[in-house]
Amino acid sequence: MKTNCEFELPELVVMLTYNDFTIENADDVFEQCKTSLATYWGIKEKPLPVEKMQRLFKRMRECGKTTVLEVVGYNEAEGLKGAEMAAKCGCDILMGTKFHESIADFCVKHNIRYMPFVGHIEGRPSVLTGTVEEITAEAMRALERGAYGIDLLGYRYVGDAVALNKAVVSAVSGPVCIAGSINSYQRLDEVRAAGAAMFTIGSAFFNNEFGEGLCQQIDNVINYLANS
Numbered sequence: 001m002k003t004n005c006e007f008e009l010p011e012l013v014v015m016l017t018y019n020d021f022t023i024e025n026a027d028d029v030f031e032q033c034k035t036s037l038a039t040y041w042g043i044k045e046k047p048l049p050v051e052k053m054q055r056l057f058k059r060m061r062e063c064g065k066t067t068v069l070e071v072v073g074y075n076e077a078e079g080l081k082g083a084e085m086a087a088k089c090g091c092d093i094l095m096g097t098k099f100h101e102s103i104a105d106f107c108v109k110h111n112i113r114y115m116p117f118v119g120h121i122e123g124r125p126s127v128l129t130g131t132v133e134e135i136t137a138e139a140m141r142a143l144e145r146g147a148y149g150i151d152l153l154g155y156r157y158v159g160d161a162v163a164l165n166k167a168v169v170s171a172v173s174g175p176v177c178i179a180g181s182i183n184s185y186q187r188l189d190e191v192r193a194a195g196a197a198m199f200t201i202g203s204a205f206f207n208n209e210f211g212e213g214l215c216q217q218i219d220n221v222i223n224y225l226a227n228s
Contacts, residue, residue: 009225010191013040013068013177014218015202020072020125022048023206027056033215034063037222040198042068042095045082050089057089070151070179070200071096072124074117079103086112095151095177099138104146113148115177118168121153126180128153132164136171149174149197155181165194183209185224192225 014033016026022043023029030041041060043053057067069091071082079097086094087110094107099116107114119128119135128135139150150172154165169176175197182191183204191199201221204210210217 010178010196011040011198012038012218012221012225013042013179013198013200014038014205015042015044015068015070015200017042017044017070017202018206019203020044021046022053024048027052027059029214030056030060033218034060034065036215036218038218039064040066040068042070042093042200045069045071045073045085045096050085053085054089057091061090066093067091068093068095070094072126074098074121076100076102079116080106083107083110083112083114086110093148095179099142099145099147101145107148108146114146115149115151115175116142116147117151117153118142119153119157121156126153126156128157129159132159132167135164136167139168139172139176143172143174147174150176152176152178152196153180154178154194155187162190162194165190165196169195183207185210188221188224189228192228 016023060067069086073079083103083106093113095115097116104114118138119130121128152168154161157164177198178191178196179200182201205214205217211220
């Protein structure tokens with residue numbers, strides 16, 4: 001298991017998603033941007049059929065990408081279904097779900113890195129509540145019980161996102177991905193200052209928050225972190 005400090009820079013996970021759902025033309029968009037600087041790519045578990053997801057993940061792996069499936073499901077049954085989907089698709093990382101040992105065990109068996117949500121989460125797009133102390137303690141327990149890392153919805157938090165991000169990253173031993181609503185260069189600065197291993201951007205790219213065109217925005221974000 002890599003720790004947050006072992007990532008030289010926070011790793012961008014490009015999510016081919018909008019408002020927590022995979023875009024319908026994700027395969028075409030990936031083909032257009034496969035030569036960008038991003039090496040981590042992901043989608044959500046809805047709404048594409050599994051067969052289309054399998055083809056997309058296969059293509060990503062052929063292009064040398066690390067693949068991510070993020071599951072917006074909060075009970076054990078939804079989480080296990082998402083883990084099974086990740087295994088069928090040959091994903092490297094399962095993000096999302098709430099931690100359950102059954103999901104962790106399944107991921108170990110299928111060589112999938114498991115990074116569950118922490119805190120009280122509801123809705124889609126997700127909203128995170130709970131105290132910083134509660135969320136941090138839950139993250140530590142998840143890692144102790146078999147999770148590879150943590151999927152932290154820092155900017156979906158109803159409280160102080162910056163304080164939450166810093167607290168969780170500094171407290172846990174495994175990698176933290178700050179996911180959701182990273183839509184400005186200021187938030188990129190905050191993600192880097194927090195020391196997170198990874199972060200996701202999806203909707204913000206399709207809203208052109210980091211420039212014009214998805215491929216150029218991906219490189220803009222990566223170059224900004226490398227040079228700032």
